[in-house]
Amino acid sequence: MMAKMAASVLEHGEDAFRKLFKFYKRRNPPPDFGDVIDFSKNVKNDMVFSVELNPSALSEADASRAGLRPVKDWRAFGLKGHSGFVFISNPFLPGSQHHWVRQCLKTYPQKPNVCNLDMHMSPSETEDIWNKSADILRKKNQGKREPKTLLEKLRWVTLGYHYDWNSKTYSADHYTQFPPDLHSLSREVAAACGFHGFAAEAGILNYYRADSSLGIHVDESELDHSRPLLSFSFGQTAVFLLGGTRREDPATPMFMHSGDIMVMSGPSRLLYHAVPCIVPAPAGQPLPACLLDTQQTTGLHTGSLVQAVPTEDWELCSRYLHTSRVNMTVRQVLGDGQAFPTETTSIRSEVSPKDGYHEKHGQEEEDLKAKRKRNDSGYDLDS
Ligand SMILES: O=C(O)CCC(=O)C(=O)O
Ligand SMILES: [Mn+2]
Numbered sequence: 001m002m003a004k005m006a007a008s009v010l011e012h013g014e015d016a017f018r019k020l021f022k023f024y025k026r027r028n029p030p031p032d033f034g035d036v037i038d039f040s041k042n043v044k045n046d047m048v049f050s051v052e053l054n055p056s057a058l059s060e061a062d063a064s065r066a067g068l069r070p071v072k073d074w075r076a077f078g079l080k081g082h083s084g085f086v087f088i089s090n091p092f093l094p095g096s097q098h099h100w101v102r103q104c105l106k107t108y109p110q111k112p113n114v115c116n117l118d119m120h121m122s123p124s125e126t127e128d129i130w131n132k133s134a135d136i137l138r139k140k141n142q143g144k145r146e147p148k149t150l151l152e153k154l155r156w157v158t159l160g161y162h163y164d165w166n167s168k169t170y171s172a173d174h175y176t177q178f179p180p181d182l183h184s185l186s187r188e189v190a191a192a193c194g195f196h197g198f199a200a201e202a203g204i205l206n207y208y209r210a211d212s213s214l215g216i217h218v219d220e221s222e223l224d225h226s227r228p229l230l231s232f233s234f235g236q237t238a239v240f241l242l243g244g245t246r247r248e249d250p251a252t253p254m255f256m257h258s259g260d261i262m263v264m265s266g267p268s269r270l271l272y273h274a275v276p277c278i279v280p281a282p283a284g285q286p287l288p289a290c291l292l293d294t295q296q297t298t299g300l301h302t303g304s305l306v307q308a309v310p311t312e313d314w315e316l317c318s319r320y321l322h323t324s325r326v327n328m329t330v331r332q333v334l335g336d337g338q339a340f341p342t343e344t345t346s347i348r349s350e351v352s353p354k355d356g357y358h359e360k361h362g363q364e365e366e367d368l369k370a371k372r373k374r375n376d377s378g379y380d381l382d383s
Helices: 002-012 016-025 060-065 097-107 129-139 180-192 311-321 365-369
Strands: 048-051 075-079 085-089 156-160 202-209 214-217 229-235 238-242 252-256 261-264 273-278 324-331
Touching: 016 214, 016 238, 016 273, 060 180, 097 180, 097 229, 097 311, 097 324, 129 311, 180 229, 180 261, 180 324, 202 273, 229 311, 273 324, 311 324
Parallel strands: none
Antiparallel strands: 048 075, 075 085, 085 261, 156 202, 202 324, 214 273, 229 261, 229 324, 238 252, 238 273
């Protein structure tokens, strides 16, 4: 009786999220994705409902300037029991994701932004990651084992208030200008979801290779949790697990396809979540169809945030994305008029290291046992 109860508590409690994480992380044999919600298709799931966004919250002109379709055409969804969670199925105009991909690969990794490679390399070595990798990557013959380029070793970049992975805090004295284009995109998307005046102050860009994952965690280091957290996905599809406010709560699996946007707000702002795997691309179709769309150079006018990406740049981005996913998470750290606490009263995150950011990338026990090189912040550089 006791044993049975313990087993059932484990099944539905403590270990349920972790088990699901491991289930989707498994490579051999590959997991069955049959239970994963696919918002790009007609969803047949009792938990899913359509969300009507207010089309007048964002003008068509502002949407188009940011490379987005008119809000009336967005397909947005919610999940029962997760108030404040909004999933927007690729609202980008055809061809406008290219700009954000190029920014993530070529522009945002540049100084003064900070990346994982800075943890163990000198600033001159991590200067110009794109140009140092471009020629090698262009010539690289797939399948052959060759040393990884810096671009292939990139795991994260921080923007704005640079997240400190050790103290799990942001601070006033480690800030550089947040990229204006991403600031505007974030403000527009937040406005469309009813959050006016959203100020993007910190960004974490995550770079996933075919075998990368992101452990179970909560994003709670921002000081004002009443502001939403936005997440943008590009490239290969991934599985996202959305749990509850307690680590033992069950999790819901869903696909994140290229162009999808997630908004975690209100009661959903502090939910546990994870990315257990990148889904192998279907044979013969290494890039999702939306990234094959030709760029909308004709629609680009002065004032547009989205710039046309030169063909030679896109060739490299596209090659990289055949086996990768890029994610941008954007956060407002401080509430309106709020300031960082002074040193002595500084609020530290209460999360245990296992739950925290510091160990979130590919930090399952197997990985810890594996003799792999790690950088100072726990990111696996060899995967
Ligand atoms: O890659 C993702 O979709 C999730 C990223 C994330 O949770 C984070 O950076 O906090
Ligand atoms: Mn997160």
